[in-house]
Amino acid sequence: MAQVIWDFFVSWFQNPSAERGLTWLFLSIGLAFVSGAVWLAAFAPPLRRFQLRTPLLIVALLAVFVSSAILAVAAVSFIQIPLQIWTGQALSHFWSEETLIGWMLLAGIPAILLSGLVQEAAKLLPPLVYFRWRRPKEAKLALIIGAISGAGLGIFEAQWVLNQIFAAGWSWGTVELQGFEALLGFWERFFAVAFHIGATAIAAYGLFRGKGWQFYLLAAFLHALLNYSVLLLQGEYLTTLQVEIYIAVVALATVGLALWLRWRPRKEPVSLEPLELEN
Amino acid sequence: MKESLVVLSLLAIICLTLVGCAPAAVPLTVSQIPWPDDEVTSYTIEDQEGNTIGSYNLTIHKENGTYLLTQHLELSIEGEQIIDDITLTVNATDLKPISGMETAVIANQTIEVTAIYSPGEVAVTATVNGEEQSATLDIPDDAYDDSEVLFLLRAIPFEVGYSATYTNVVPIYGLTPKATISVVGEEQVEVPFGTFNCYKLELSLLGTTQYLWYGVDSPYYLVRAEVEGIIMLLETVSIP
Numbered sequence: 001m002a003q004v005i006w007d008f009f010v011s012w013f014q015n016p017s018a019e020r021g022l023t024w025l026f027l028s029i030g031l032a033f034v035s036g037a038v039w040l041a042a043f044a045p046p047l048r049r050f051q052l053r054t055p056l057l058i059v060a061l062l063a064v065f066v067s068s069a070i071l072a073v074a075a076v077s078f079i080q081i082p083l084q085i086w087t088g089q090a091l092s093h094f095w096s097e098e099t100l101i102g103w104m105l106l107a108g109i110p111a112i113l114l115s116g117l118v119q120e121a122a123k124l125l126p127p128l129v130y131f132r133w134r135r136p137k138e139a140k141l142a143l144i145i146g147a148i149s150g151a152g153l154g155i156f157e158a159q160w161v162l163n164q165i166f167a168a169g170w171s172w173g174t175v176e177l178q179g180f181e182a183l184l185g186f187w188e189r190f191f192a193v194a195f196h197i198g199a200t201a202i203a204a205y206g207l208f209r210g211k212g213w214q215f216y217l218l219a220a221f222l223h224a225l226l227n228y229s230v231l232l233l234q235g236e237y238l239t240t241l242q243v244e245i246y247i248a249v250v251a252l253a254t255v256g257l258a259l260w261l262r263w264r265p266r267k268e269p270v271s272l273e274p275l276e277l278e279n
Numbered sequence: 280m281k282e283s284l285v286v287l288s289l290l291a292i293i294c295l296t297l298v299g300c301a302p303a304a305v306p307l308t309v310s311q312i313p314w315p316d317d318e319v320t321s322y323t324i325e326d327q328e329g330n331t332i333g334s335y336n337l338t339i340h341k342e343n344g345t346y347l348l349t350q351h352l353e354l355s356i357e358g359e360q361i362i363d364d365i366t367l368t369v370n371a372t373d374l375k376p377i378s379g380m381e382t383a384v385i386a387n388q389t390i391e392v393t394a395i396y397s398p399g400e401v402a403v404t405a406t407v408n409g410e411e412q413s414a415t416l417d418i419p420d421d422a423y424d425d426s427e428v429l430f431l432l433r434a435i436p437f438e439v440g441y442s443a444t445y446t447n448v449v450p451i452y453g454l455t456p457k458a459t460i461s462v463v464g465e466e467q468v469e470v471p472f473g474t475f476n477c478y479k480l481e482l483s484l485l486g487t488t489q490y491l492w493y494g495v496d497s498p499y500y501l502v503r504a505e506v507e508g509i510i511m512l513l514e515t516v517s518i519p
Contacts, residue, residue: 016457020419020457167457168454168455168456169453169454169455170454171453173416173453174452174453174454175453176412176453177405177412177414177452179412182453
């Protein structure tokens with residue numbers, strides 16, 4: 001198991017598409033960044049209010065972005081996957097494989113919940129550290145720091161997936177032969193990036209408001225709801241196309257909520273209180 | 280605006296730094312053609328529980344400087360019948376693909392695929408239930424057709440520790456992923472045709488790992504294969 005987990009972790013830092021040429025590598029990374037930039041732009045980060053002329057703050061925001069990606073991937077590899085394996089083993093102890101497959105929509109819930117809880121916690125950690133270091137002056141800035149953190153994992157994950165797609169030899173010929181299905185991977189990543197940004201923005205907003213646990217659990221639940229599509233596909237309750245629509249709907253609802261919090265016309269008082277961390 | 284550009288540039292640099300360099304790869308080489316001009320090998324196919332679920336025949340026939348490689352698969356998985364017939368023409372010297380034709384019947388759906396290889400590209404026509412799609416795919420020099428891999432691997436330089444890569448062309452999906460083949464050890468394998476000392480090969484492709492066992496002696500029969508959850512076991516060999 002240890003080797004499988006390590007190989008999975010290392011795979012995030014490899015770039016198999018480069019074997020086809022650097023163009024494909026840059027396309028993987030470029031498309032991932034474009035997806036992230038599109039959704040981050042919707043938040044219209046007021047860069048000047050972050051006082052970005054201060055190099056230290058630029059570095060701090062970059063640290064949030066990068067550490068979110070690294071922490072989340074490490075958390076998935078070394079916490080989420082082992083916990084999911086042990087959960088599966090525990091379930092197998094009580095029920096047969098046939099029963100678990102027959103009750104997949106229920107039996108799969110613990111593993112799905114774990115994915116949300118672990119990943120959202122990992123993405124929320126950098127904003128939490130940032131807030132302790134320098135508390136944002138208003139909730140909207142906290143929300144945007146969360147969005148930057150979410151973009152870290154979202155973009156990193158997107159370049160990882162797109163790398164796999166291009167490494168598989170994807171080309172326009174693939175689209176000509178497979179039709180729209182050949183584009184579903186790109187569709188999914190675009191909305192997955194939106195989801196990561198939206199979910200962490202919501203959680204960071206809650207953290208700033210002193211309701212960290214509640215908003216963290218909300219983000220984790222939304223993440224689990226998104227990932228539940230895996231079970232619906234495995235159980236053949238939804239087709240691949242329907243699953244991609246499901247993912248887009250959940251992602252849009254999540255990022256929509258975050259954008260509503262960002263843009264709702266409400267005069268916020270400037271917070272002068274020190275950050276209260278919840279236990 | 281300046282600040283945004285600085286931030287974006289730094290982000291791009293960091294991400295490029297994060298993704299490591301691709302490992303250096305040794306291209307696959309054909310070191311020998313071990314089979315006679317005509318050969319038929321038959322396999323029984325079992326599931327993980329040892330139940331027989333199908334059969335597989337591989338045929339080799341030499342013709343005018345080419346090998347005609349044919350495959351006939353009959354499989355029954357969870358009540359679903361699969362019949363797959365493949366005919367592939369490859370160069371007799373380096374086993375590079377020349378043309379391929381596949382007809383598969385899966386759950387009453389008929390799929391026909393033709394692939395015509397030329398230097399640097401392959402022209403594919405796929406017909407699914409009468410609906411035709413076609414495309415031309417760019418392929419590198421190390422490209423081999425997915426349908427010839429079981430044959431091709433008999434021709435590699437067998438030595439424990441040998442590892443090489445090639446481009447695995449999957450015409451039906453229009454994909455050309457890189458594959459890595461490694462000789463990972465030697466094992467004794469028992470199949471209906473007998474007991475063989477074999478090289479164990481590990482084939483990594485599209486994130487999956489498959490294992491194949493080839494006899495240690497020429498003509499390096501494929502003795503056993505574990506591919507996508509099914510097990511192929513050598514049953515008979517005949518040389519017409």
